[in-house]
Amino acid sequence: HQVEAVFRAVTMETRLRKLSICQTVLSSVSPGQLARAASCLVELSLTSCELSSRQAAAILGAIGQHTRLKKLDLSDNGIDGMNGIEPELLARAVTYLEEVSLQRTWLHSGQLSTILAAIGPDTRVKKLDLEGAGLLTLVELHLLVRAVVFLEEFNIGHVHVTQPQI
Secondary structure, rough: OOHHHHHHHHHOOOOOOEEEEOOOOOOOOHHHHHHHHHHHOOEEEEEEEOHHHHHHHHHOOOOOOOOOOOOOOOOOOOHHHHHOOOHHHHHHHHHOOEEEOOOOEEOHHHHHHHHHHHHOOOOOOOEEEEOEEEHHHHHHHHHHHHHHOOOOOOEEEOOOOOHHHH
């Protein structure tokens, strides 16, 4: 398949720094191949790609202290792709990146709380987009405030918040 060939090519010696794939089903691409590609890029956007939780976990697991990846967009990879991700894995990956977009990923409150709790003065993340990502009403107020203090840009549009959280 063509999409598999693209991901194989990314892991070879290439000058490619940014890859954006939208509305393409990636079920034929192995989690390992996605993880290897993510570790070779500076920017990766896989929006509306129907990622499985195994594929999303592999991508997030490839992100670490010495990652080359700076920007990651996994928006619109709903319940099947993101809901099964361990909160700690998701939070760790977010803190090692500079920009993360998780729009409309239907994260559960434990994932949202863990991400926001991990953001601090020693994390790399500057921009976090959680528009429509889940219900923030179950997230403690101090975690939202913490994110606002340490992030340069924080999008929480179209999420459910309570009046005290605003």
